[in-house]
Amino acid sequence: MDLADLRAIADAERAARPPAEIRCCTAAGCASADAPAVLATLKTAVAAAGLGDRVRAVGVGCMRLCSQGPLVAVEPAGALYQKVTTESAGSVVAGLTGGAVTAEPLDPRAPFFARQSSVVLENSGRIEPERVESYVAADGYLGLYRAVREMTPAEVVAAVTASGLRGRGGAGYPTGVKWATVAKNPGERKYVVCNADEGDPGAFMNRSVLESDPHKVLEGMAVAGYAVGAAQGYVYCRGEYPLAIDRLTTAIKQATKLGLLGTHVFGTPFDFRIDVRIGAGAFVCGEETALMASIMGGRGTPTPRPPYPAESGLWGMPTLLNNVETFANVPRIVRDGPEWFAALGTPTSPGTKVFCLTGKVANTGLVEVPLGTPLRTIVEGIGGGAPGGTIKAVQTGGPSGGCVPAELLDTPVDYESLGTIGSIMGSGGMIVMDQTSDMVDVARYFMEFCMDESCGKCVPCRAGTVQLHRLLSRVLDGTAGAEEMERLEALCHMVKDTSLCGLGQTAPNPTLSTLRYFRREYEAKLHPGTRAQRLRLPMVSANGPGGHAP
Amino acid sequence: MPTPQPAAAPPHPSGDKRFKLLEVAMRKHQFRADALIEVLHAAQQLFGYLELDLLLFVARGLKLPPSRVYGVATFYHFFSLKPRGKHTCVVCTGTACYVKGADALLAALRAEAGVGPGETTADGVLSVLTARCLGACGVAPAAVLDGTVKGYQTPATLLADVKGWVTGGPR
Numbered sequence: 001m002d003l004a005d006l007r008a009i010a011d012a013e014r015a016a017r018p019p020a021e022i023r024c025c026t027a028a029g030c031a032s033a034d035a036p037a038v039l040a041t042l043k044t045a046v047a048a049a050g051l052g053d054r055v056r057a058v059g060v061g062c063m064r065l066c067s068q069g070p071l072v073a074v075e076p077a078g079a080l081y082q083k084v085t086t087e088s089a090g091s092v093v094a095g096l097t098g099g100a101v102t103a104e105p106l107d108p109r110a111p112f113f114a115r116q117s118s119v120v121l122e123n124s125g126r127i128e129p130e131r132v133e134s135y136v137a138a139d140g141y142l143g144l145y146r147a148v149r150e151m152t153p154a155e156v157v158a159a160v161t162a163s164g165l166r167g168r169g170g171a172g173y174p175t176g177v178k179w180a181t182v183a184k185n186p187g188e189r190k191y192v193v194c195n196a197d198e199g200d201p202g203a204f205m206n207r208s209v210l211e212s213d214p215h216k217v218l219e220g221m222a223v224a225g226y227a228v229g230a231a232q233g234y235v236y237c238r239g240e241y242p243l244a245i246d247r248l249t250t251a252i253k254q255a256t257k258l259g260l261l262g263t264h265v266f267g268t269p270f271d272f273r274i275d276v277r278i279g280a281g282a283f284v285c286g287e288e289t290a291l292m293a294s295i296m297g298g299r300g301t302p303t304p305r306p307p308y309p310a311e312s313g314l315w316g317m318p319t320l321l322n323n324v325e326t327f328a329n330v331p332r333i334v335r336d337g338p339e340w341f342a343a344l345g346t347p348t349s350p351g352t353k354v355f356c357l358t359g360k361v362a363n364t365g366l367v368e369v370p371l372g373t374p375l376r377t378i379v380e381g382i383g384g385g386a387p388g389g390t391i392k393a394v395q396t397g398g399p400s401g402g403c404v405p406a407e408l409l410d411t412p413v414d415y416e417s418l419g420t421i422g423s424i425m426g427s428g429g430m431i432v433m434d435q436t437s438d439m440v441d442v443a444r445y446f447m448e449f450c451m452d453e454s455c456g457k458c459v460p461c462r463a464g465t466v467q468l469h470r471l472l473s474r475v476l477d478g479t480a481g482a483e484e485m486e487r488l489e490a491l492c493h494m495v496k497d498t499s500l501c502g503l504g505q506t507a508p509n510p511t512l513s514t515l516r517y518f519r520r521e522y523e524a525k526l527h528p529g530t531r532a533q534r535l536r537l538p539m540v541s542a543n544g545p546g547g548h549a550p
Numbered sequence: 551m552p553t554p555q556p557a558a559a560p561p562h563p564s565g566d567k568r569f570k571l572l573e574v575a576m577r578k579h580q581f582r583a584d585a586l587i588e589v590l591h592a593a594q595q596l597f598g599y600l601e602l603d604l605l606l607f608v609a610r611g612l613k614l615p616p617s618r619v620y621g622v623a624t625f626y627h628f629f630s631l632k633p634r635g636k637h638t639c640v641v642c643t644g645t646a647c648y649v650k651g652a653d654a655l656l657a658a659l660r661a662e663a664g665v666g667p668g669e670t671t672a673d674g675v676l677s678v679l680t681a682r683c684l685g686a687c688g689v690a691p692a693a694v695l696d697g698t699v700k701g702y703q704t705p706a707t708l709l710a711d712v713k714g715w716v717t718g719g720p721r
Contacts, residue, residue, distance in 0.1 A: 028685060028686060028699070029686055029688040029689060029701075031699075032686055032689060032692070032698075032699035032700065032701050033689065033701060065688075066687075066688025066689065067688045067689065069688070069689070198685070199682070199683070200683070201643075201644030201645040201646070201648075201682050201683035202644050202645035202646045202683060202687055203683070203685075203687075204683075204685035204686075204687055204688075207685040239591075239628050240681065240683070240684055240685065241685060277587070277588070278587070278588070278591060279626075279628075280587055280590070280591070280626030280627070280628035280629060281626050281627035281628035282625065282626050282627065283682065294587065295584075296584045297582075297583060297584040297585060297586035297587050297588075297622070298586075298618075298622060299621055299622055299625040300625060300626070301625075356687060358645070358646035358649075358687040358688065358690060359645070359646055359649045359650070359690075360649060360650075364646075364687065364688045364690075365688050395645065398645065429645065431645045431646055431649060433649060437649060445645070445648055446645075449682065452682075453682075455625075
C-alpha cells in the first residue's frame with residue numbers, strides 16, 4: 001500500500017458513486033427507532049423504481065438530531081427527513097422523480113444544524129461506517145500516510161503539541177505533552193490505549209463517533225503509535241455498546257487487510273496492531289489505572305499515581321492513554337497541519353468539542369461547537385431551550401461535574417471557565433433541567449451513582465459516598481437539620497481531598513455545586529426541631545435501585 | 551505480555567459441549583491469564599450466567615487461583631452469578647432517563663410484576679434490571695426488552711410490552 005494505491009481506492013469509490021444518494025442513519029439512537037427496517041425499505045424502493053443506476057440508499061452514521069430519528073438525508077438535493085417510518089420511506093424515493101413525499105421534512109438550515117461545526121463529526125452521517133473505502137474516499141488515512149512517510153516521530157509529536165489539542169476525556173491535559181512523555185520514556189515495548197469506556201450517564205459522543213466513523217479513531221491511534229514508538233494498541237470499549245464494538249472490529253479487519261494497520265504500515269518498518277477489549281460494566285474503569293488493570297484481566301481498581309501510565313502502564317511499560325475524541329482529532333491535525341486547529345476555539349482551549357445535549361431540551365442529540373462557545377448558545381440557540389418551561393440548570397461533566405445555574409448560562413464552555421464556576425467540562429454530557437427538577441434529588445442521584453460505582457479500594461470513597469448519600473436522603477426526607485448540613489459539607493470536602501482516584505475525588509462535585517447555587521432548596525427542606533426530635537423521625541426513602549445489567 | 555502457555559484444561563466431567571466451546575475461546579487467547587475478562591464474557595454468553603463450577607473450570611484453564619476469578623467475576627456488573635429470568639427488562643437509569651422519569655417506569659414494573667431492580671419473578675420468567683446509561687439518551691427514557699432498545703417509554707407502553715411475561719401479578 002502506498003499513496004497511489006490509496007488514491008486509487010478513493011477514486012474508484014468516488015467513480016462508483018451514483019449522482020444521488022439517500023442516507024439513512026443506522027447509529028444506535030436511530031436503530032432503536034427502527035432505522036434498519038427503514039433502510040431496507042429504501043433499498044427495495046430504489047430497486048423497484050428502477051433507479052438503481054442513478055440513486056443508491058446507504059446506511060450512514062449519526063446525523064446528530066437523535067430525538068427525531070430515524071433521520072434520512074437526500075444528497076445532493078440537501079433534503080432531510082425526520083421520524084421516517086417504513087410506511088413513509090418509499091415516498092422519499094418517489095420524491096426523487098417528482099412524487100409527493102409524505103415523510104416529515106426537517107430544515108437543514110435550522111439553528112440546530114447551522115450553528116454547529118464539523119471537525120470530529122465531519123464524516124459522521126456522510127460516510128458508510130462499515131466500509132473502509134468510504135472513509136478513504138473522504139481523505140481517510142492520508143494523515144497516517146503523511147505521518148509515517150513524510151514525518152519523523154518527533155515531528156508528529158511537535159505537530160500535535162503545536163495544535164494545542166487537549167485531552168477530550170475531561171481533564172484537558174495537553175495531548176502533545178503526554179505524547180512527548182511517552183515517546184521519551186524508555187521501554188522495550190510501548191502501548192497506545194484508546195479509552196472508549198464512556199461511563200458517564202447522559203453521554204454518548206464516543207459511542208456515536210465509534211459507530212459513525214470508526215476508522216478515524218483507528219487512524220488517530222496509529223499516528224500516535226508511530227509518534228510514541230508503540231506497536232500495539234487497545235481500544236477499551238464499554239460492553240454496553242455492542243454496535244460500536246461490531247463496527248470497530250470490522251474496521252480493524254478492513255484496515256489490516258489493506259495494510260493500513262498491522263505489519264509494515266504503508267510499506268514502512270512501522271508495525272501497529274489494534275485489539276478491542278470489552279469492558280464489563282464498571283464506571284471506575286474510565287479511570288486510567290483502573291482501565292489498564294481491566295485490560296490486563298484484573299479487577300478494575302485504581303492504583304496511586306505516580307507512576308503515571310506514561311512511565312509504567314500496561315505490563316509495566318510506557319503507555320499512552322487518550323480518549324476516543326482526542327484520537328479522532330489527530331488525523332486532520334497531521335494531514336492539514338496544526339495551524340487551522342489552533343485557530344479554532346480559544347487560545348487556551350483550541351478546537352471543537354462534541355457534546356450530548358439531553359434532558360429537558362427541545363432538540364436532543366449531538367452538538368459539536370468550537371470551545372469557548374457560551375453555554376446559552378448551546379442549550380438555547382442550538383438546543384431550542386426547555387419545551388414548555390424555563391431552564392433551571394445545566395448539568396455538565398456527569399457524576400464528576402456540577403450544575404450550572406441559569407444565571408450563569410453565558411459562561412463560555414472551555415476547561416478553565418467551567419472549572420471556575422464549580423463544574424467541569426467532562427467528557428461532554430450536558431443535561432438540561434427545568435423547574436420540575438429538584439436539585440437535592442439530582443445531587444442524591446449522582447451520589448447514589450458514585451456509591452454504587454465506588455470500587456471499594458479506598459475508605460474515603462467507599463464509606464464516604466454511602467454516608468453522603470444517607471445525609472442527602474435525610475435532607476430529602478425532611479429529617480435533617482442544620483447540623484446534618486454542616487456534616488454534609490465537611491464530609492464532601494473530606495472525600496474530595498482524600499480519595500485515591502478521580503471517582504472519589506470528584507464524587508462530591510454535584511453536591512457541592514448544588515449547595516453553592518441552590519442552597520435555598522436544601523434549607524427549605526431542613527427540619528427545625530432538635531437533633532433528638534429529628535432522630536425519632538422515620539426515614540422514608542430507602543436506598544435506590546441496585547442490580548445492574550449490561 | 552506474558553509468554554503463551556501451551557497448557558490445556560482437562561475436559562469437564564459433565565461432557566457438556568459448551569465447555570468444549572469455552573475451551574476453544576480460552577485457546578484463542580493462548581490460555582493467558584490476562585484474557586480472563588474476555589473468557590468470562592465468552593462463558594456468560596454460552597451459559598447465560600456464571601456458576602461456581604464454571605468459574606472453577608475457567609480458573610483451571612487459565613491457571614489462576616479461584617479467588618482471582620471469583621474476584622473479577624463479582625467486580626463487574628456485567629457478570630451474573632445467578633440465573634436470569636427467561637425474559638429481561640432493563641430500565642436505563644442514566645441521567646437523561648432519570649430526568650425524564652425512569653423511576654416511574656421502575657415503580658410501574660414493581661406494581662405490575664412485584665419485582666424491583668435486580669430481582670426475578672418467582673416463576674423465573676421476568677428479570678427486572680437497571681443500567682447506567684445505554685447511550686440512548688436521545689430517546690430517553692429508554693428500556694431494553696430482551697435485547698431490543700425501546701425509546702420514549704411511559705409506564706403504559708412498557709407495561710403493555712411486558713404484560714405477556716407477567717403471570718402472577720403483584721405479590
